[in-house]
Amino acid sequence: MKTSRGAAILAIITAALLILPLVVHDTFVLRVLTEGIMWIGLAIAFDVIAGYTGYLNFGHGAFFGIGAYTIGILMMQAHLPFWVALPLGGVAAALTALIAGIPTLRLKGAYFAIATWALSRAIQQLALNVEFTGGPDGMRLEAFLNPLFFYYLMLITVGAIFLVLWYLLERAPFGLKLKAIREDEEGAKALGLNPTMLKMQSFILSAIPTGILGGIYAYWITFIDPSSTLGDLVSDQAVVMVVFGGMGTLFGPALGAILIFAFKTIFWAYLSDFQLLYLIILGALIAISVIFIPNGLWGTLVKRKAVARPQEKPEPASEPAALSAVAVPEEGN
Amino acid sequence: MTEPILKVNSVTKCFGGLTAVDDVSFSVEKGEIVGLIGPNGAGKTTLFNVISGYYAPTKGSVVFQGNDISGKPPYHLAGVGIGRTFQVVKPFAGLTVLENVTIASFLKHPKKADAERHAWQVLETTGLADRAHLSAAGLTLAGRKRLEISKALALDPSFLLLDEVVAGLNPTEADRTVELIMKLKAQGLTILIVEHIMRVIMNISDRLVVLNFGKKIAEGTPAEVSSDPHVVQAYFGEEAA
Amino acid sequence: MMELLPQALTDGILLGGIYITIAIAFSLTYGVMHVIDFAVGEWIMFGAFTGYYLNKWTGLDPFIFLPVIFVIYFGVGYLVQPVIHRVLSGTKGNPFLMGLVFTFGLAIMFRGLALTAFGFYSNSIPSAFSEGSFNLDSIGLTVTIPTVRLMGLAYAVAITLILHYLLKKTNFGLGVRALAQHKDAAGLMGVNAKRTGSYVYGIYVGISAMTGVLLGCILSIGAQMGNEYTIFAFFVVVLAGMGYLAGVPWAALLLGLVQSIFMIYFNPSHTLLAVFVILYIILLISPRGLFGKGV
Numbered sequence: 001m002k003t004s005r006g007a008a009i010l011a012i013i014t015a016a017l018l019i020l021p022l023v024v025h026d027t028f029v030l031r032v033l034t035e036g037i038m039w040i041g042l043a044i045a046f047d048v049i050a051g052y053t054g055y056l057n058f059g060h061g062a063f064f065g066i067g068a069y070t071i072g073i074l075m076m077q078a079h080l081p082f083w084v085a086l087p088l089g090g091v092a093a094a095l096t097a098l099i100a101g102i103p104t105l106r107l108k109g110a111y112f113a114i115a116t117w118a119l120s121r122a123i124q125q126l127a128l129n130v131e132f133t134g135g136p137d138g139m140r141l142e143a144f145l146n147p148l149f150f151y152y153l154m155l156i157t158v159g160a161i162f163l164v165l166w167y168l169l170e171r172a173p174f175g176l177k178l179k180a181i182r183e184d185e186e187g188a189k190a191l192g193l194n195p196t197m198l199k200m201q202s203f204i205l206s207a208i209p210t211g212i213l214g215g216i217y218a219y220w221i222t223f224i225d226p227s228s229t230l231g232d233l234v235s236d237q238a239v240v241m242v243v244f245g246g247m248g249t250l251f252g253p254a255l256g257a258i259l260i261f262a263f264k265t266i267f268w269a270y271l272s273d274f275q276l277l278y279l280i281i282l283g284a285l286i287a288i289s290v291i292f293i294p295n296g297l298w299g300t301l302v303k304r305k306a307v308a309r310p311q312e313k314p315e316p317a318s319e320p321a322a323l324s325a326v327a328v329p330e331e332g333n
Numbered sequence: 334m335t336e337p338i339l340k341v342n343s344v345t346k347c348f349g350g351l352t353a354v355d356d357v358s359f360s361v362e363k364g365e366i367v368g369l370i371g372p373n374g375a376g377k378t379t380l381f382n383v384i385s386g387y388y389a390p391t392k393g394s395v396v397f398q399g400n401d402i403s404g405k406p407p408y409h410l411a412g413v414g415i416g417r418t419f420q421v422v423k424p425f426a427g428l429t430v431l432e433n434v435t436i437a438s439f440l441k442h443p444k445k446a447d448a449e450r451h452a453w454q455v456l457e458t459t460g461l462a463d464r465a466h467l468s469a470a471g472l473t474l475a476g477r478k479r480l481e482i483s484k485a486l487a488l489d490p491s492f493l494l495l496d497e498v499v500a501g502l503n504p505t506e507a508d509r510t511v512e513l514i515m516k517l518k519a520q521g522l523t524i525l526i527v528e529h530i531m532r533v534i535m536n537i538s539d540r541l542v543v544l545n546f547g548k549k550i551a552e553g554t555p556a557e558v559s560s561d562p563h564v565v566q567a568y569f570g571e572e573a574a
Numbered sequence: 575m576m577e578l579l580p581q582a583l584t585d586g587i588l589l590g591g592i593y594i595t596i597a598i599a600f601s602l603t604y605g606v607m608h609v610i611d612f613a614v615g616e617w618i619m620f621g622a623f624t625g626y627y628l629n630k631w632t633g634l635d636p637f638i639f640l641p642v643i644f645v646i647y648f649g650v651g652y653l654v655q656p657v658i659h660r661v662l663s664g665t666k667g668n669p670f671l672m673g674l675v676f677t678f679g680l681a682i683m684f685r686g687l688a689l690t691a692f693g694f695y696s697n698s699i700p701s702a703f704s705e706g707s708f709n710l711d712s713i714g715l716t717v718t719i720p721t722v723r724l725m726g727l728a729y730a731v732a733i734t735l736i737l738h739y740l741l742k743k744t745n746f747g748l749g750v751r752a753l754a755q756h757k758d759a760a761g762l763m764g765v766n767a768k769r770t771g772s773y774v775y776g777i778y779v780g781i782s783a784m785t786g787v788l789l790g791c792i793l794s795i796g797a798q799m800g801n802e803y804t805i806f807a808f809f810v811v812v813l814a815g816m817g818y819l820a821g822v823p824w825a826a827l828l829l830g831l832v833q834s835i836f837m838i839y840f841n842p843s844h845t846l847l848a849v850f851v852i853l854y855i856i857l858l859i860s861p862r863g864l865f866g867k868g869v
């Protein structure tokens with residue numbers, strides 16, 4: 001019953017988003033919405049590896065930037081059409097995840113956090129230092145100025161990402177297996193789970209949508225450079241959104257993405273002289289979330305009951321008769 | 334006589350300079366309950382870890398159903414029919430009891446609905462069905478030990494390794510776990526069990542293997558072993574003292 | 575180009591010597607608290623700026639007030655650590671992840687604060703030792719050693735010896751080592767994990783800040799310098815093997831050499847790439863460090 005209500009709410013939101021451009025013609029609003037939707041996608045993709053699997057990728061932005069650059073390079077230098085280049089952005093991100101994951105996913109989480117963060121810094125350096133990316137000057141893409149097209153493309157892509165992730169993580173066995181890895185990797189092995197393999201699948205699953213979103217972003221904004229697409233802001237924001245919203249769920253990061261992105265938009269609109277203050281607020285928000293709401297907003301407000309229910313006495317025995325032969329309910333102790 | 338289900342051939346396991354398991358050999362026949370006993374630190378858990386794939390033996394080999402499994406990873410061994418529990422219980426604390434057992438059920442039931450149904454059956458056998466929707470972190474010690482058994486059983490194993498699943502329980506709880514073990518034996522499961530509580534191990538085991546300082550010092554029926562002078566000195570002597 | 579090699583090696587060893595101090599303290603903190611501090615570079619940066627402004631206001635040589643900087647930042651670290659400890663001993667969520675996230679958030683916040691306060695330009699800290707240099711021409715080597723680098727090395731040796739003494743010869747050190755090896759057993763032995771953790775974190779922050787001042791005298795300072803040093807710190811502890819202190823000096827020297835060789839022979843802006851490639855290869859073939867002794 002609860003899920004059906006959730007589904008109904010989602011359907012209403014989706015319908016509203018679908019017809020919105022018919023009502024609102026302001027390009028600024030459309031642009032903000034497009035980017036907001038993109039951030040929902042980036043946050044839930046980040047949460048696949050962080051929240052569900054328990055491995056922090058502090059260089060999530062690298063996948064975004066790699067997707068963006070792949071599309072930029074393929075379209076401008078190989079003259080491939082957008083629709084051919086776009087999936088290849090996802091492929092490039094997946095390959096990066098594979099290469100980064102092989103040495104690190106066998107190891108403890110601290111190594112993974114370090115290595116992903118260092119990788120993202122290294123990739124930014126690489127983009128700054130090689131020719132074919134345009135170096136620090138960045139790269140201009142062929143302009144296709146159709147805000148409505150990008151709004152719908154973003155909406156449909158993120159909608160699809162959400163559905164696929166929801167199915168894999170909440171409906172299919174895969175999500176539970178990832179959670180088992182998160183909770184106890186050694187114990188999971190005894191149950192037939194191969195942690196390294198699952199972590200790798202999770203990491204790739206997190207990378208592909210991120211790369212694709214980077215690709216759409218590049219074509220939409222028509223200009224990419226190492227600081228906008230490969231800088232640390234993308235990773236930092238993803239971390240804030242997910243930690244503040246609530247890890248290990250799809251709705252938490254989505255909520256976090258909406259709130260943080262709304263805040264950012266207002267902040268940058270009115271306080272554009274204080275962009276550095278935004279960085280301070282992001283950092284502080286992470287630290288404060290960790291201390292006061294370690295389960296995030298979603299986990300604290302919505303799922304509070306389910307998280308750590310203290311167990312004193314067994315629930316009233318409403319057990320089927322079949323088990324009473326062996327199993328006598330334990331008395332509370 | 335048929336091929337034993339498990340053969341431990343001169344297994345040695347060293348940690349740096351320490352030899353935790355020293356040249357131990359024995360075998361387990363199909364359908365038996367074999368008790369593995371010995372004082373604390375004798376190497377019982379380490380031997381379990383070797384058999385279940387957590388450690389590769391330093392020397393020797395482990396043969397399961399005719400195949401050499403030494404050094405194979407635990408997730409592979411779960412697939413061929415070896416289920417195990419952990420002395421230091423390992424519940425997935427953030428998940429419910431049902432989810433814990435469902436995860437193990439995926440091994441034989443790849444569809445989620447099937448796995449859940451199977452997990453319910455297991456929970457009913459082990460008496461945790463009434464707590465299925467509780468967080469595993471909220472279980473009592475007895476509940477957690479039972480959850481360990483449930484997860485191992487959900488693999489539908491042919492061979493079960495139980496590491497101190499009775500120790501720490503009160504007498505009522507202990508009796509229920511013993512009953513459960515006897516029921517599993519009746520269903521045809523082969524069991525290797527480590528247990529400290531003599532009353533339990535003497536009653537349920539068909540045969541005993543005794544370890545001391547990593548070495549096997551005796552093997553035989555409970556009656557033979559309890560009259561073995563080495564054992565009395567090394568083990569019962571200590572308890573009696 | 576070969577005639578530059580002695581100079582490159584000398585520079586590398588002198589620089590690597592300084593990195594040893596940060597890396598030992600960083601590695602120690604990891605050993606005791608079991609959390610990686612993503613803010614390590616920012617502590618270095620804060621120390622460097624504190625040195626810069628103290629020098630500007632007082633006109634005194636930065637080497638003179640190194641102890642002052644240590645005391646200030648020891649205090650800061652001592653006060654911050656209980657918060658990290660609280661996060662790590664939380665029961666909700668995953669404390670280990672939360673600890674990492676927390677220091678990551680701190681690093682972002684500190685970077686923002688520094689950029690706000692100090693802007694984007696870079697500078698260096700003047701010291702009386704910055705001018706002079708030694709020449710090794712007399713023994714047939716074309717090597718110049720700036721006095722300030724030599725002072726840096728002296729500082730590094732002194733800090734390393736003091737840490738060595740603290741760890742090996744004092745009760746405090748015994749507690750630290752117990753904590754690093756067996757968290758639970760240490761508690762039974764009467765080691766106060768919280769207090770010891772605070773001291774260790776304070777010492778680590780204090781040393782990082784002091785070393786920041788030296789790096790500011792030798793190289794340069796800027797609000798964004800933290801990132802680079804965080805990567806360097808990671809590089810050293812991973813290469814050494816996480817938590818394996820004895821490997822740290824060698825890894826730090828290697829880092830200094832890589833950096834100086836890139837400065838002299840290649841493009842200095844490729845240093846970070848080179849560091850990453852080495853890090854990657856080590857993780858791939860010997861994830862427990864050069865000596866295989868990490869945890």
Ligand SMILES: Nc1ncnc2c1ncn2[C@@H]1O[C@H](COP(=O)(O)OP(=O)(O)O)[C@@H](O)[C@H]1O
Binds near residue numbers: 372373
């Ligand atoms: N991972 C390990 N590293 C080092 N020593 C170990 C390890 N595991 C067990 N040991 C040592 O091996 C010996 C046997 O331990 P264990 O197998 O747990 O004994 P038992 O289960 O019979 O009480 C003990 O001395 C123990 O300290």
Ligand SMILES: [Mg+2]
Binds near residue numbers: 377
């Ligand atoms: Mg044991």
